Amino acid sequence: SLNTFQPPTVINLRNKQPRWNDRLKSYALNFGGRVKQASIKNFILMDDSYDPKDEDKAPSLIVFGKIDENTFALEFRHPLNLFQAFGIAMSEFDFKLKCE
Incomplete structure (x- = not known):
């Protein structure tokens, strides 16, 4: 019945903050x-x-990072699906549309 419809849950995400790494002498993510x-x-x-x-106790919902010059790793977990995680990862790239 229409009375039992449950809208999707909204989850607010935020970046994990980098921590100071004495070996690197800079802030870094684990x-x-x-x-x-x-x-x-x-x-x-x-x-x-x-x-x-x-x-540090919070589970990572999305991990996106560079492995080599042309390769990135994308890891995600529930409640996100492949399309959501991929869309979020692609938002990190600055694609320019070329119109000729």
């Missing part, structure tokens, strides 16, 4: 060894409902 190259496009998103003090 990609668990999967991301090999620094890039402005690298990010980890988490559910915004976690307290920032407990950020």
Whole structure:
């Protein structure tokens, strides 16, 4: 029946904050060894409902990072699906439409 319709749940995401890395002498994200190259496009998103003090305990919902010059890794988990994760990852690229 129409009375039982449940709208989709909205989840607010936020970037995990980088932590100071003494070895690198810079701020860095922990990609668990999967991301090999620094890039402005690298990010980890988490559910915004976690307290920032407990950020390390929060599961990563999307991990996107550069592996080599032309290869990026994309990992995601429920409640996101492939199309949502891919769309979020593609938003990191600046595609220019070429009109001739």
